[in-house]
Amino acid sequence: MSSQHLPDEPATDTGGGLVRLRLDLAYDGTGFSGWARQPGRRTVQAELEGGLTTVLRTPVHLTVAGRTDTGVHATGQVAHADVPQDAWAAQGGRLVRRLRGVLPPDVAVRAVTEAPPGFDARFAALARHYAYRLTDADGGPSPLRRADTVGWPRRLDAGAMDAAAALLLGRHDFAAFCRRREGATTIRTLLALGVARDGDVVTVEASADAFCHSMVRSLVGALLAVGEGRREPGWPAALLTRARRADEVAVAPPGGLTLLRVDYPADADLAARVQVTRALRS
Structure with a gap:
C-alpha cells in the first residue's frame, strides 16, 4: 500500500x-x-x-x-x-x-x-450499510413511502437478483460500477449484497468498507437487468474484469437509496x- x-x-x-x-x-x-x-x-x-x-x-x-x-x-x-x-x-x-x-x-x-x-x-469507519427499496406493484409505492421507494414498471425475479448479488461479494476492482474520480481507487471490499422480496417490495441491501461514486446504484442497476430477465445472473460479476465503467450498466434512480448505518x-x-x-x- x-x-x-x-x-x-x-x-x-x-x-x-x-x-x-x-x-x-x-x-x-x-x-x-x-x-x-x-x-x-x-x-x-x-x-x-x-x-x-x-x-x-x-x-x-x-x-x-x-x-x-x-x-x-x-x-x-x-x-x-x-x-x-x-x-x-x-x-x-x-x-x-x-x-x-x-x-x-x-x-x-x-x-x-x-x-x-x-x-x-x-x-x-469500518463499513457503510445501504438499502435500496423498490416496488413492482401495479399501483406504485405507498404514498407514505414514496420518498424512499422507487416504483418499478416491470416484475422482478428477486431470487435471480440475489443469486447474481452473491457472485459480487469480496474484494474487487469495481471500476465497471463506479464513476471514476481522478486519483481515487475503485478497489473495494463488498461485505454483503443481498436481495429480498416482501410482498410487492424488493429491497437490495449492500455493505462495504466504502463505496465509490455511484457504486451502490450501479450495482442495483445491474441486478435489475437480471431481475427483469434481460441478463443472466453471472453477468454483473463478469463485469469485474473491466478497467473502466461499463456503459451498459444503468444507474438506478436515487430516491430508493438510503444510508442506514456506519460501523x-x-x-x-x-x-x-x-x-x-x-x-x-x-
Missing part, C-alpha cells in the same frame, strides 16, 4: 483548544443536491453547517462518513466537526434541541457527543483504523 492520500478525502486534525464532536444525522434527500457543498445549490452539508454556525456562534466545517448523491437519503449518517471548547461547553445538552429549531424539517441531528480520541467520521471499531482501535484507511488501496 502507498501512503498517498486520496485528493477527495482531506485529513483533519484537532488542537488549539478545539474539541471534536460526533454528529448522528438523518435526512430526506429528495430536496437536496447531495451531501457536499455546491455553489448555488441546496445541500445537506450547507444546511447543517449553517445551523451549527448559528447555534454555536462560530464557523463549523463537517467531515462526513459517506457523501451521498443528489436525492439519496440517510437514517444513520455520521459526521464530525472540530469546534472551540468554550462553544461546546456553552451548549452542552441543549445543542440537539436548539438545532431542531433552526434546521429545515428534511434534515435532523439525532445526537451530538464528544468524540473519543482518534475518531474520524470518514477514515475511522466503527472500538475506541482503542480508532487511530489504527484511520491510518489504514488513509493509505491508498493498491
